[in-house]
Amino acid sequence: MCELHEPTTPAVGRRTLIRGAGGLLLGGGLVATTATAAQAATSQNGWPAGSTSAIPVSGLSVGAATFPAGVRSGDVHTVLGYVARRFDNEVEALVKGWCWGHSYRVISGSTSLSNHSSGTAIDINAPRHPLGASGTFSSTQRSHIRSILSACDGVVRWGGDYSGRKDEMHFEINVRPGDARLAALARRIGGRGGAPTPTPIAWTTVRRGANGFRTTAIQHLLRQRGYSLTVDGSFGAITESRVISFQRSRGLVADGIVGPRTWTALVVTVQRGSQGQAVVAAQKLLTHRGYSLTADGVFGSMTATKTQAFQQSRGLTADGIVGPRTWAKLTA
Structure with missing residues (x-):
């Protein structure tokens, strides 16, 4: 699982703390688990965070992969599903056991909750694109990633674009709750994950009499x-x-x-x-x-x-x- 995220745009405070009923971020990345704390928590990008019993989360399966715990239901699910499906179709096949979704935890070395904590981030083929590594995709693959991001109109951010340590496995929602761009994008790509119709494969017909x-x-x-x-x-x-x-x-x-x-x-x-x-x-x-x-x-x-x-x-x-x-x- 990736451990480091930069502030999103528009900027979201990096020191969002869990408050109330003893809700403090504890040493070693542990979080107090009271109901009040879970309700008050927000992830780095401003979305309400919590366990899968505290926030709406739906399962997500794409190709051979299932994202454990899923991602946030609704428009977030539609958009991240779209990203994952296009990645599977255009960048590289998703590998079973290598893709991750919701995980309620703080970012390593930080007091901010990871965007995974709100179900608004996914990691794809993580072992192949480890945290801190740069250039894990070919130029062709990067061009396809750029196409996916362009279609998302700034709603989705890629960890490969971080100015500091890169996180090329990672894609996250880059707008706050209620931002009209998220709903507009979800409507445009459709409510079932928005997987594009694959371009037909052109085969050469071969029959009796052919040689070679x-x-x-x-x-x-x-x-x-x-x-x-x-x-x-x-x-x-x-x-x-x-x-x-x-x-x-x-x-x-x-x-x-x-x-x-x-x-x-x-x-x-x-x-x-x-x-x-x-x-x-x-x-x-x-x-x-x-x-x-x-x-x-x-x-x-x-x-x-x-x-x-x-x-x-x-x-x-x-x-x-x-x-x-x-x-x-x-x-x-």
Whole structure:
């Protein structure tokens, strides 16, 4: 969990204390837990803070990740959900167990409550973007983050923009309760998290009679899926029959043509640590594109590096993971 936040804009007092009924911030980051104290507490950005029983909090799940304890209900949930979903779609996939939401605590070394305490902040893929580290995102990823922040019209702040110690995992609400900009943004992006409609993936259709790198990839992917055939780069009768069998197994039109729906079902997401025929296919495609690799079927550091270089050259998120969009560009 990130531990340091700067004052938001407009400035919020950094010395907001819990008061009443003995409600004082105690040494070591402990907080007095009386009801009056919880009701009086505010986080650094001016929002009422407290435990999940004291403030309205709703669960938040995006992609493979669930944010423990969720985030503040209502417009905050809509906006932070939007940020998380766009991050998952455009920057990098959210990782299970690496994303955090509400947490009632003070900022380390401060008397201010963290914005997590009011459910108005989230941390994304924290181990990959640790507190204090700078440059944990590629230039392409940062441009996508800028796009997300721009769409939020100043309502959301990124810890990577802190003037002091950076916190690149961290996104927080940057306006006070009642600010009309928050409600306007929530209305504009929609009440269900505002996940944008993904740009359709452009696949190259391959059919009987084709020869070359695309057919080679299809044959390796069919082998990955358990279909026996020789990888010779020639889309003949046997390859067509295997494609038809695969299509039938997936409830697709069994025409033997590898078009968008068949490609989508056939490709296998591979990344560092993966092994097998799908990795061989990815390695051969990368070599064809000018990123020379030994096609040994083991997705190691070199394959990840070459994948990232290819992704950067095509304007993709350079995460080193060969998912559908990267497959489509490799086989274009």
